[in-house]
Amino acid sequence: MLRLLQIEFIKLWNNRASKVLIISYFVLLTSIALIAAIKFDIGPVQFHLADQGIFNFPYIWHFNTYVTALFKLFLAIVIVSMMSNEYSNKTIKQNLIDGLSKKEFILSKVLTVISFALISTIFVFVGSLILGLVYSDYNEMSIIFSDLEFLPAFFFKLVAFFSFCLFLGMLVKRSAFALGFLILWTILEQVVFGLLGWKVMSWEAAKMVKRFFPLESMANLIKEPATRLSAVQNIGQQIGEDMRFDYHVYWYEFLIVIVWTAIFIYLSYAILKKRDL
Amino acid sequence: METILNVSHLTKKFGYLTAVKDLSFTIEKGNVYGILGPNGSGKSTTLGIILNVVNRTSGEFSWFDGTTSTHEALKKVGAIIERPNFYPYMNAIQNLRLVCKIKDVPETKIQEKLELVGLWDRRNSKFKTYSLGMKQRMAIASALLNDPEILILDEPTNGLDPQGIHQIREIIKKIASQGTTILLASHLLDEVEKVCSHVIILRKGENLYSGPVDSMLASHGFFELRSNDLDQLQKLLEKSASFGKIENFNGTLTAYLKEEMDAESLNQMLFDKGIVLSHLVKRKESLEEQFLTLTKNQ
Numbered sequence: 001m002l003r004l005l006q007i008e009f010i011k012l013w014n015n016r017a018s019k020v021l022i023i024s025y026f027v028l029l030t031s032i033a034l035i036a037a038i039k040f041d042i043g044p045v046q047f048h049l050a051d052q053g054i055f056n057f058p059y060i061w062h063f064n065t066y067v068t069a070l071f072k073l074f075l076a077i078v079i080v081s082m083m084s085n086e087y088s089n090k091t092i093k094q095n096l097i098d099g100l101s102k103k104e105f106i107l108s109k110v111l112t113v114i115s116f117a118l119i120s121t122i123f124v125f126v127g128s129l130i131l132g133l134v135y136s137d138y139n140e141m142s143i144i145f146s147d148l149e150f151l152p153a154f155f156f157k158l159v160a161f162f163s164f165c166l167f168l169g170m171l172v173k174r175s176a177f178a179l180g181f182l183i184l185w186t187i188l189e190q191v192v193f194g195l196l197g198w199k200v201m202s203w204e205a206a207k208m209v210k211r212f213f214p215l216e217s218m219a220n221l222i223k224e225p226a227t228r229l230s231a232v233q234n235i236g237q238q239i240g241e242d243m244r245f246d247y248h249v250y251w252y253e254f255l256i257v258i259v260w261t262a263i264f265i266y267l268s269y270a271i272l273k274k275r276d277l
Numbered sequence: 278m279e280t281i282l283n284v285s286h287l288t289k290k291f292g293y294l295t296a297v298k299d300l301s302f303t304i305e306k307g308n309v310y311g312i313l314g315p316n317g318s319g320k321s322t323t324l325g326i327i328l329n330v331v332n333r334t335s336g337e338f339s340w341f342d343g344t345t346s347t348h349e350a351l352k353k354v355g356a357i358i359e360r361p362n363f364y365p366y367m368n369a370i371q372n373l374r375l376v377c378k379i380k381d382v383p384e385t386k387i388q389e390k391l392e393l394v395g396l397w398d399r400r401n402s403k404f405k406t407y408s409l410g411m412k413q414r415m416a417i418a419s420a421l422l423n424d425p426e427i428l429i430l431d432e433p434t435n436g437l438d439p440q441g442i443h444q445i446r447e448i449i450k451k452i453a454s455q456g457t458t459i460l461l462a463s464h465l466l467d468e469v470e471k472v473c474s475h476v477i478i479l480r481k482g483e484n485l486y487s488g489p490v491d492s493m494l495a496s497h498g499f500f501e502l503r504s505n506d507l508d509q510l511q512k513l514l515e516k517s518a519s520f521g522k523i524e525n526f527n528g529t530l531t532a533y534l535k536e537e538m539d540a541e542s543l544n545q546m547l548f549d550k551g552i553v554l555s556h557l558v559k560r561k562e563s564l565e566e567q568f569l570t571l572t573k574n575q
Binding site for chain 1: 325328330332347348349351352354356358360363364367371376378379380381
């Protein structure tokens, strides 16, 4: 296993573009929290974001995992190209000839993806913990470590998304096209949802079905946190809108995402196995 | 003798096209094999199958008596297919280090192999800056990293200039002299003739011949003869049971042997009959002539 990770590390780390993207991703991951803490404190309007309760435990777990997950696109580019470059350089053929089995080849990519997700999760955990200890209004142990399910949700969300990227890179073989396909897919899910609700079934049923779409199911794991803020909820109450909604992470949501991850990895392997290189 | 590769009834179809058809052959340790065949005869497809990058339609192959899985076996094989494929943004050392990791061998041989192919001075240049000849030599260095039991080369001199071709051939000869088994696919017959002891001849995916180069045709070679009395010589030879076809071309007789005979005894025999030769050469058909005869017959 270590050998497969080392192989992938040599490939990634010696590629300047990948290296720059990976470093900027992790820099962003750490700095997002710091920037949010310092800024918004300008002029006569005293709006200190940290005072709005966004860094309160346990809310911070939700907020930070949601926001940092937006940066996953950086790594998506790295992952799509690390797969499709193997095709454009024809190095996948050479790797197999040199004695890497097709299973090992896929496994080395999957392990890399898991490592990326794991390191990101640790970064977010440590960053949020520090930020929370500094700014949070509540500092009891039991509150700090409640709602931690957002961290595994973050991890599985990343693994699933990156597996999807791997699969697209494997399927399309060209990084630019694969990224285009990713955007196309995002739109497609919404279009299918729209069509279902409009023509096929009720909107309620369509929303149920939508939860099973790959990208939608990943988004569903960590729902948008803004409406959970007390400030936002106050406004909601004033205009007579009940904005309380269920933001928890449920086991079946995990299950859907894990199933998609397994499907993407298996399909990548099946494609590689079937293809003549 | 130790068997390195055994291929039996291998078939590969690309849609309607049959690229390899019921192909069987065996590779024994210590020999130098050539796979010969015109373009599109299935050479590269066959190599692709045994190297795990092309899926077979039917048939079997097994490395090293079938005791290990194909990808484990490939760690003991060095192979170069068509064009050298490395990571363009990495230098020679980085690329070879990666190969060492894949093959699970220590990195101690990198310098030795780069020196062997004359690339040690350029070890820190990125692969994309190399000329085609250097890329090809780099591929050979990579294939030799694990001191392979067998070296597989597919058109190793394709697209190279004469100097590059010469360098590659010298390297191949050096490796062959060290007793490494080599499987060389090529359509360049003189290339194969110079280094190979055994040949496998393919045409349209079918095996026309596989075995030692010498016994490719049941031929004993031929004599080229010249004399002042050419008519008399021709009559004499036609009467002899040892000779088959006799051709007269520009005053030189070419007499094909039907049975083994050395030049000395022919000279003696003709001298006894009163014919003095001005030119006597015994030759075997070149691989090219044999190849053309063989592919024409079928």
